[in-house]
Amino acid sequence: MLRFVNYNIVFQEVPGEVTLAINLSNCPNRCRGCHSPYLQQDIGAILDLEVLAGLLQKYGDAITCVCFMGGDASPCEVEHFALFVRNASEGRIKTGWYSGKEAFPDCCSLRNFDYLKLGPYLEQSGGLGCATTNQRFYHIVDGERIDMTGSFLKKER
Ligand code: SF4
Numbered sequence: 139m140l141r142f143v144n145y146n147i148v149f150q151e152v153p154g155e156v157t158l159a160i161n162l163s164n165c166p167n168r169c170r171g172c173h174s175p176y177l178q179q180d181i182g183a184i185l186d187l188e189v190l191a192g193l194l195q196k197y198g199d200a201i202t203c204v205c206f207m208g209g210d211a212s213p214c215e216v217e218h219f220a221l222f223v224r225n226a227s228e229g230r231i232k233t234g235w236y237s238g239k240e241a242f243p244d245c246c247s248l249r250n251f252d253y254l255k256l257g258p259y260l261e262q263s264g265g266l267g268c269a270t271t272n273q274r275f276y277h278i279v280d281g282e283r284i285d286m287t288g289s290f291l292k293k294e295r
Pocket of ligand 1: 168
């Protein structure tokens, strides 16, 4: 069961999109220097289809993307929610996932996401805006990854 701590409408996390970013808790990754250690706790409200439908009803006209921030403890649920967003909006609203894992889970299909960030936070490497980052951000087109990580670096300049 996934829980979310809060959500925000953001403009930089997914380039070119107006994104409803839902911050999921119970992160199983234990990155040293974690930017949000509270997200490692199983806290917040339950995220289910009713809650998600409510968010789409409230913000659906204003956004072009829903991005799930975290959720690595329950990847199948993240994928299920992404599919719900896609179907409920008849494909208008794109779907993204910020995962702290090195690899995309075998149980999920890339085709169910339009955007994907992979990689834990490593203090020595920095986040997406750093030239040395280990993290990667992809646009998914027809199930193939297009690496967009460089667009974050340009924004930092
Ligand atoms: S993936 Fe993000 S929230 Fe989870 S431990 Fe790493 S930095 Fe913290």
